[in-house]
Amino acid sequence: MNLRGAIALTAYITAIVAANWLTTRYGIVPTGFGLATTAGTYAAGAALLLRDAVQDYAGTHWVFAGIGAGAALTALTSPALAIASTVAFVLAELLDTAVYTPLRERGWARAALASGIAGAVVDTYVFLALAGFPITTQTVGGQLVGKMLWATALPVAVVLVVRQVRRGHVSRHSLGA
Template sequence: MTTQRISRQHLEGAIFLALFAACIPLSNWMLSNIGTVCPANGPCLIPIGFGLMAPSGVVVVGAALLFRDLVQRRLGLNWAFLAIAIGALLSWMVAPPALVAASVVAFLFSELADLAVFTPLQRRGLVRAVFLSSLVGLVLDSLIFLQLAFGNLNFLVEQMVGKTWIVLATLPLVALLRRHDERRNLQPA
């Protein structure tokens, strides 16, 4: 592998890491500021189809799962663990005080589960690995966050549907990235 390829791979990894890190504060900000409906003591909601409304942050959380996978693909497993640690710290720093524990715990468990599924699958098919690991991550994130934050699973279906839409929307980009990697003869880090 040439130095130019390695540099480009690291640059792409750094971009994915920055996008991943940006997802955490953006998601928390959206919950309080963006939605078609913003109830007084609840998260702002957006329509996600099927007549369902979900907390607006689901859009960004779905993207975070993808970016974590791409950090690992470009920079390796150690960087993926570092990304998760950075994400947990950012989550702790930007989550509303009442939601800090729920936000951090849900983030850590969902991202580690995503990593555990993605790691063995990525060499057998990037698109499949991203899809399956993201599904595992989004289910855990939704279950843990809702239970810890609110003591119930209200919005569980809505959160899972909203995050799944984002994962599905990103799969063509993942397929394009995979084809690009194959043309460049680039192997996962």
């Protein structure tokens, strides 16, 4: 495995463990606009995006190794969530792989956004159900907003803008500089 793969894998495992630790520590938290989410939602969303980096830099088999490592570490810090998290991540990652891999050839942003949305939906419902959290409009909505907007759409948008600036397609003047 190359250095980028090792960094992506380490960040992926860290995001999984952080999501579960935050959820164990703080439970459900308000997110505004009448929505609520588990405290680890943003870290879980980051994990969904980092999964794509692991696949790109290290290969799909390392994604599942990362889930295993995240499960083992979660069992140490948040045993109550280890099973729910592992099942949710495995199912979400299987769907994520099915979406990301064929779209990747058409561009990273499209693939990451589509797979992040698909993975977020599966991860949300499976995790909430298995972890014993309520499945309500507020919790599902909060989870999906947190995972898709803040941990998928925003990073993809930032990467696209940076790429355009590097290519010279966006002037400093148009960015308000």
